[in-house]
Structure formats: C-alpha cells, structure tokens
Amino acid sequence: MAATFAEKLLARAAGVASVRAGEVVDAYPDLIMSHAASWRCIRMLERLGTDRLYDPDRIAMVMDHNSPAYSAKTAGDQKLCREFAAAHGIGKFYDVEAGIAHVVLMEAGHVRPGMLLIGTDSHSTIYGALGAAGTGVGFSEVAATWVSGCLWMRVPESIKVTIGGPLGAGVFAKDVMLKLIGDLSADGATYCSVEFDGSYVEGLSVSERMTLCNLAMELGAKFAYVPPDDITRGYLGQRGLPRGGYEELFPDAGASYQREVRLDGPALGPQIACPHTVDNVRPVEAVAGTRVHQVFIGSCANAKYEDLAEAALILRGRHVASGVRLIVTPASKNVLQRAIADGLISVLLESGALITNPGCGACAGDGGVMADGEVTLSTANRNFRGRMGSYQSEIYLASPAVAAATAIRGVIADPRDLAPVPVRAS
Amino acid sequence: MTGGRGGSIGGRCATFGDGVNTDVIMPGRYLVSIDPAELAEHVFEPLGPQAQARVRAARVIVAGRNFGCGSAREQAASGLAGAGIVAVIAASFARTFFRNAINTGLPAITQPELAGAVADGDEVIVDMTAGTVSANGRSFPFPPFPDSLLRILQAGGLIPYVAAQIRAAGAR
Numbered sequence: 001m002a003a004t005f006a007e008k009l010l011a012r013a014a015g016v017a018s019v020r021a022g023e024v025v026d027a028y029p030d031l032i033m034s035h036a037a038s039w040r041c042i043r044m045l046e047r048l049g050t051d052r053l054y055d056p057d058r059i060a061m062v063m064d065h066n067s068p069a070y071s072a073k074t075a076g077d078q079k080l081c082r083e084f085a086a087a088h089g090i091g092k093f094y095d096v097e098a099g100i101a102h103v104v105l106m107e108a109g110h111v112r113p114g115m116l117l118i119g120t121d122s123h124s125t126i127y128g129a130l131g132a133a134g135t136g137v138g139f140s141e142v143a144a145t146w147v148s149g150c151l152w153m154r155v156p157e158s159i160k161v162t163i164g165g166p167l168g169a170g171v172f173a174k175d176v177m178l179k180l181i182g183d184l185s186a187d188g189a190t191y192c193s194v195e196f197d198g199s200y201v202e203g204l205s206v207s208e209r210m211t212l213c214n215l216a217m218e219l220g221a222k223f224a225y226v227p228p229d230d231i232t233r234g235y236l237g238q239r240g241l242p243r244g245g246y247e248e249l250f251p252d253a254g255a256s257y258q259r260e261v262r263l264d265g266p267a268l269g270p271q272i273a274c275p276h277t278v279d280n281v282r283p284v285e286a287v288a289g290t291r292v293h294q295v296f297i298g299s300c301a302n303a304k305y306e307d308l309a310e311a312a313l314i315l316r317g318r319h320v321a322s323g324v325r326l327i328v329t330p331a332s333k334n335v336l337q338r339a340i341a342d343g344l345i346s347v348l349l350e351s352g353a354l355i356t357n358p359g360c361g362a363c364a365g366d367g368g369v370m371a372d373g374e375v376t377l378s379t380a381n382r383n384f385r386g387r388m389g390s391y392q393s394e395i396y397l398a399s400p401a402v403a404a405a406t407a408i409r410g411v412i413a414d415p416r417d418l419a420p421v422p423v424r425a426s
Numbered sequence: 427m428t429g430g431r432g433g434s435i436g437g438r439c440a441t442f443g444d445g446v447n448t449d450v451i452m453p454g455r456y457l458v459s460i461d462p463a464e465l466a467e468h469v470f471e472p473l474g475p476q477a478q479a480r481v482r483a484a485r486v487i488v489a490g491r492n493f494g495c496g497s498a499r500e501q502a503a504s505g506l507a508g509a510g511i512v513a514v515i516a517a518s519f520a521r522t523f524f525r526n527a528i529n530t531g532l533p534a535i536t537q538p539e540l541a542g543a544v545a546d547g548d549e550v551i552v553d554m555t556a557g558t559v560s561a562n563g564r565s566f567p568f569p570p571f572p573d574s575l576l577r578i579l580q581a582g583g584l585i586p587y588v589a590a591q592i593r594a595a596g597a598r
Contacts, residue, residue: 024572024574036457037457037499037500040460040500043460044585047585047586047589048585048588048589048592049589049592049593050592066458071458073458074458077458120498121497121498122496122497122498122522136498136522137498137522137525137526138498138499138500138503138522138525138526138529138530139460139500140500140526140529140530140583140584140585141525141526141529141584143585144584144585144588147588147592148588152574186445186492186495187445187491187492187495187518187520190492190518190519190520190521191521220492220495220520220521222521277445277447279445364454365453365454365455382447382449382496382497384447384449384450384496385449385450385472385473386449386450386453386471386472387449387453387454391471391472391474
C-alpha cells in the first residue's frame, strides 16, 4: 500500500516493515536534541537512578536560550550541562557561543534526510527542511529516551500543502506560512505531518525551507517535510555529507492524505500575525501605520544569513526611525561570521541596529523585553501575551523584509514601498 | 494522578476558551524552576489575578480547542499539577501539551462538549476507567486511555514509571 513520508519514516525508526497512520510504535530517534532544558533532563535522569545512556552519539546539547548566563542560577544550570557532556562523552555539545540549536545542528551536518529527531523545543519540526522528521517533547521524555533509546509515537495522518510559485517581490516563506496559519488556524494540522510540495518549494533555498517547516509547528504539526532534492544534497555536501551517505525518503504516489491544501503563491502579499495569537493574520495593508517601539530580527524562524540579507537590502543607505530599537540576533555563530565577512553587519550597524550575540535572544524573552504599552514587530514565530516582557505589551509577527521596512518607518510598513537605495560605486 | 485506577477524580472547575497557549499557562521567565510548587504560583499569571484566583479555587481545568498550544515546555503541565489541578478536559489538545501532561501524571482528557456545558465553579468528576466525565447531572463520554498511558498516569508520570522499571530490572 502507498505510504506517506511519516509512515515510511516511523516504520524505519521502529524497525518494522510498514506502519499506518493511527498506529502507535516504539520509535528510536537518530538524534535527541536538548537546549536550555538540558539541565532539566539531567535532573530527571538523576531521579531515574541511572546514568547509563543508550547511545551518547545520539545526544546533542546546545546552550541557546538564556545565553550567556544572566544569573547565577542559569550559570549553574549551564555548568551542569557542560560537566555532564564531558563526563558522558557527548561530542555534540555546543556552548553559549554557537547559536540556536536547530540552525546549529543543521549547519554542523548532524541532520540528514530520513532521520527521526526529537527535541526539547516545539520548533523541532524545522528538520523537515532537510527531509528529516523532527518533533518537540518535554524534558522528562528526553531523559527517559536518553536511557531507553526509544519513545512511543503515534503515526500521524498527513496533510499535503502544495504551493504554486513564484512569489512576488517582497514576499517570502514567512508570508506563505502566516497565510496558511491564518487560513487553517493554529490547530489546522494538530498531530499531523505536513508535507510541502509544489513549484514554489522545488526551487527553494534550504533557509526558506527551514522557515516553512519551523512555522508548521504553529499549525500544530507533529512533523513537517520538504522532499530532498539537489538543493538539499548541495547543502549537505557542503557539510561533508556526500550523496549516498543517507537514506532519502519520499511519499509514494497515491499515499493517503487527510487533507490537501493549495496556496496560490503569486497572488500572495506580505502577511502579519497580530497580537496575541499566531493565527490572527492580516495582510500588511490592514495594519500598516501601526506604531512600533521595537523591531526584532531573530529566532529559529527568521535569523539565518538569507534573512539578514533580506533585511539589509532594505536597510542599506537608510536609518532606523527615531524612537525605534532595532535588535538583530543572528541565528548562529556561522551566520554572524558570514554576515561580518560580506559587510551585512556593517550595513545593519550603520542603519542603527543593535547586534546581539547569536542565540534565541528576545524571542525567548532574553534581553530586548518590552515595557507596558510597548509594541514589537518580530520575525519570530510566536506573539503570545507576555512572551517578550510586559503582559501589557504586544507582538506582531512578519518577515525580515517587513521588519526592515517597519524599523525605517517606525510604523508597520510594506517592504514593497521601499526600493533598495542605489549603492554608489567607490 | 490521584484516585488510582478505578477511582474517580475531580472537583470544582475553572473554564477557559480556545487556544490557551503555554506562554500564558507558564511564562518563559519562570522556566528556571522545575519545582511544581514554585511554578504553581505563576500559573496563568499573564491573564491577571482574577484568572489565577479561579484556577486556585479549582481542581479541574475545562477548556476549548487546542489547549496548551505553543512551546513544548513541560512546566505548563507540571505547574498546573503543582497548583492542585488533577485533570484538564479540553475539546482538543496541542500534542506537546498532551504528552507533557501524561508524562507529569496529569490526565489530559479530550471531550468536545464539556466546555459548553459547565461554568466556573461547577463540580466535574472524571471516571478514568469508565471513560466518562460527569457534570451538572449529565455524563460525557471520552475514549478510555490505552493501558500504556494509564500505567504512566498511575505511576505519577513518566519519570517515576521508568525509574520503577529500572529498579525492577536491577532487582532481577
């Protein structure tokens, strides 16, 4: 019988010939990621009364939230993780300088097509950008899986999302996802595996695929998936993973989908998620002119090199509006290095931006929080009440291009109204 | 889970609407703690003191669709347990919250009609074995939990459950 990506992947991870949506299997993740929650996992392991790990090579730890430590408590938590990793031979340990776990692990070549990953972060769906299956779990579950190597998983139903391309100028993967989340609602894909497809996806960069799969979590998805292709293989090749060194999985023709959704890419304009839910989505025209106090370009959704470049294209030769704070938090050390090397960081600094260390930053409320009555336009993936400071503040979500245009104007603005400033030859 | 297999759990309820997210249930700034009692003080803090007082007076949360959406933070579930909540009954759950609830020993029960049939302070009783919720003289069925999840709930969560298995394996 024809199988979906999720059915093939969980059959492989459970070591059985085939599974069907709805079945519950014991699945063995290829990689177990924990981030700032790592110390909590270690404390749970202590309660289990063992420190015999199933396979230290399947464990990755990344210190991305609350980094560098801002309190003695957090410093102690991170120290615990460092010492644990050293004592247990966890080679995939990334300290406070590395950046956001998801981006760090993909850049380091730890994520391959066909893998099953679990992580202490809901946005673990992002690994679908490389044809892998990732999903978020709690810290107790990670600790138990460190020991047993497996966890129960229900084989999800699948939803196919077909996106026609190309998108218009000033429109990006973020807009595609906000439109989908607004249309389908925040539980439109709960428990489901979302398979992306269509002419837009075929030509897409890995960076934009990450944005698609990351935001699928905001539909409630368990997995997200983009079929691996030459773009995937090229990305992996640059990270020392040759073709044939991994098993690509593809859905069969005729596989069964709970729902098929089509999105007309060329007709799409920039989208904004308004306070305080991710599915409260409106076209930019409907909220243009809304005063903001802060703009945040960061998070695992939109702080990759391509995202910074998108923003810099608009910010080059312009200045952030008076009274607006523009905070840019690169997703990783690699993103920051590349952005320094080719001058993007200078462009951002000259425009008036504050550049912070790589990591989760303001998205997780680590620095860049708001006072009562303030408004932030953010490139992150959540706008829940109080997530960035005061419970009486507001968060709007949008693409890096909208963020750049908004920072310049001081009000929510359409990036299509701000053509790049011509660069004079020197 | 209190009450044990075959027993009933419940008490007065606090009601919420659709899309209650984990940032509202347990703000990120408090994730530095894993102590349920400490976390309990901050449950629903973004919604203000009135909402917090409603939860403190309740043993059961009744909510609409997509309860616990957002972050995979386990403290959203353990904080509710710390606040004395013995069951969450919602029209539907985000999958991360559902797993975290079971794994912290807090029954998360999917029942689509209850939210429309009760008000704050109403008595809500759950019979885990029969798969029914009773309130205001009516009975609402829910699909019984598979044995594997019931065992985790009865142990008080995944960690005590696995710890007992490890001890048993060591004693053999």
